[in-house]
Amino acid sequence: MTPAMTRPGGRSAKVAVAVHAAVVELLAEGAPLTVPQVAARAGVNATSVYRRWGDVAGLLADTALVRFGTSSPVPGTGSLRGDLLAWGAALVEEAGRPEELALLRAAVAAGPADPGAPEGFESACSACLTGRSTQAETILAAAQARGEETPTPTRVLDHLVAPVYLRALFGLPAPSVEVLVELLVERLAAPATARATPGARR
Amino acid sequence: MTPAMTRPGGRSAKVAVAVHAAVVELLAEGAPLTVPQVAARAGVNATSVYRRWGDVAGLLADTALVRFGTSSPVPGTGSLRGDLLAWGAALVEEAGRPEELALLRAAVAAGPADPGAPEGFESACSACLTGRSTQAETILAAAQARGEETPTPTRVLDHLVAPVYLRALFGLPAPSVEVLVELLVERLAAPATARATPGARR
Numbered sequence: 352m353t354p355a356m357t358r359p360g361g362r363s364a365k366v367a368v369a370v371h372a373a374v375v376e377l378l379a380e381g382a383p384l385t386v387p388q389v390a391a392r393a394g395v396n397a398t399s400v401y402r403r404w405g406d407v408a409g410l411l412a413d414t415a416l417v418r419f420g421t422s423s424p425v426p427g428t429g430s431l432r433g434d435l436l437a438w439g440a441a442l443v444e445e446a447g448r449p450e451e452l453a454l455l456r457a458a459v460a461a462g463p464a465d466p467g468a469p470e471g472f473e474s475a476c477s478a479c480l481t482g483r484s485t486q487a488e489t490i491l492a493a494a495q496a497r498g499e500e501t502p503t504p505t506r507v508l509d510h511l512v513a514p515v516y517l518r519a520l521f522g523l524p525a526p527s528v529e530v531l532v533e534l535l536v537e538r539l540a541a542p543a544t545a546r547a548t549p550g551a552r553r
Numbered sequence: 554m555t556p557a558m559t560r561p562g563g564r565s566a567k568v569a570v571a572v573h574a575a576v577v578e579l580l581a582e583g584a585p586l587t588v589p590q591v592a593a594r595a596g597v598n599a600t601s602v603y604r605r606w607g608d609v610a611g612l613l614a615d616t617a618l619v620r621f622g623t624s625s626p627v628p629g630t631g632s633l634r635g636d637l638l639a640w641g642a643a644l645v646e647e648a649g650r651p652e653e654l655a656l657l658r659a660a661v662a663a664g665p666a667d668p669g670a671p672e673g674f675e676s677a678c679s680a681c682l683t684g685r686s687t688q689a690e691t692i693l694a695a696a697q698a699r700g701e702e703t704p705t706p707t708r709v710l711d712h713l714v715a716p717v718y719l720r721a722l723f724g725l726p727a728p729s730v731e732v733l734v735e736l737l738v739e740r741l742a743a744p745a746t747a748r749a750t751p752g753a754r755r
Contacts, residue, residue: 459722460662476723509728510736513719514711520661520722522678526711534712538740 367417369393370400374414378453386410408461411475415458418451420482431494431501432536438490439511439528442483446519455479455520483512502539510535569619571595572602576616580655588612610663613677617660620653622684633696633703634738640692641713641730644685648721657681657722685714704741712737 373392377384384407390397404410426437445451458475487507494501502510514526575594579586586609592599606612628639647653660677689709696703704712716728 456662456664460658462658462724474724477725480723480725505728509716509720509733510712513715517715517719518711520678521682522664522676523682526707531711534736534741539736 366393366395366399366403367413369395370404370410371414371417374410375418375450375454378457379450381453384411384457408475411454411457411461412478415454415475415478416481418454419479420485425486425489425493427493430497431490431499431540432532434490434493435507435511435532435535436528438486439515439532442512442515443519443525443528446515447525452519455516459520480508480512484508487512500540502535506535506539510539568595568597568601568605569615571597572606572612573616573619576612577620577652577656580659581652583655586613586659610677613656613659613663614680617656617677617680618683620656621681622687627688627691627695629695632699633692633701633742634734636692636695637709637713637734637737638730640688641717641734644714644717645721645727645730648717649727654721657718661722682710682714686710689714702742704737708741709737712741 370389370393373389374384377388377392382388386400386404386407387397389407389410390400393400400410404413426434426441428434428437446455458479461475484504487504491501491504491507511528511531514531515528518524518526572591572595575591576586579590579594584590588602588606588609589599591609591612592602595602602612606615628636628643630636630639648657660681663677686706689706693703693706693709713730713733716733717730720726720728
């Protein structure tokens with residue numbers, strides 16, 4: 352059983368919500384993250400936290416999975432450009448919030464894989480991008496169903512998610528989502544004739 | 554005086570080399586970074602380290618500035634494509650090395666700016682990208698001098714450096730530098746007629 356598979360609304364789900372909130376709060380405060388501190392902030396027994404999440408790596412991974420998997424939902428504007436613009440803007444806003452940025456930083460600091468993490472826990476790092484990849488695939492599948500030309504999910508990760516996250520992590524100003532999306536939609540997805548019209552160049 | 558401005562070959566420069574190496578080694582070992590530990594590993598007095606670098610944030614920033622500013626030098630192949638391919642491949646290799654990756658992670662974890670750092674010290678975060686920006690500008694200026702069309706330095710940061718660094722930081726496989734560079738050279742830099750030829754599409 353993975354921690355994310357608990358029933359919504361039940362006791363177990365309420366504990367998860369409190370624990371995830373405690374992790375994010377402590378990180379944003381710059382407090383060192385330990386299981387007893389998370390348990391105290393969430394108002395639950397440390398024993399339950401150890402049993403369910405294993406350790407700090409497990410806590411981080413599950414928090415990142417839930418936080419970055421459910422936030423910034425797929426917009427459904429009816430066009431690839433519209434969806435990428437709305438979703439990209441949501442990513443920029445999210446990566447600029449102290450709590451989400453602290454969670455991203457902590458996940459990066461924790462490394463790609465924690466050998467001490469119990470089996471079944473995704474590493475905090477990959478957990479940050481799992482939800483994003485799924486959302487990108489959803490946006491692209493909807494565009495394809497409408498008959499639109501699309502870039503690959505990897506292109507969306509490399510040329511929309513990567514600039515937004517890298518600039519946030521390194522303290523640079525956020526990129527213009529319009530410019531990033533123009534590249535994905537007009538230069539990578541549209542047919543050559545559309546790309547060659549002077550109006551499409553920038 | 555910034556720490557990077559010491560004369561090469563002098564006593565002061567030798568101390569800096571030993572201290573930078575100690576920082577990178579300790580990070581790669583996963584050891585907690587403290588001034589006394591860095592001093593001990595480098596074989597210098599902790600007092601000298603405090604006086605010159607201030608604290609751990611100053612140590613990190615100066616190490617990142619030197620390490621990421623002097624490594625992966627600009628290749629000079631005679632073409633924009635050739636330079637970006639060689640430089641991008643060097644960035645991929647570097648971001649995959651345990652020492653450089655540990656330094657990137659530590660810089661990200663340290664945040665965009667440390668209010669406790671003494672004035673004149675660049676934050677470790679921005680220091681990681683300072684050298685990269687300078688190198689990108691050098692490559693682009695050389696291409697412009699040859700009469701080549703070029704993307705902007707920001708495009709190179711967003712679409713070559715960002716995917717390489719983000720994937721390394723989050724533990725994903727490295728991107729194909731050829732694919733990233735094709736986008737920068739053929740889709741963003743070349744004139745529309747070149748972009749419209751079927752052979753240039755992918």
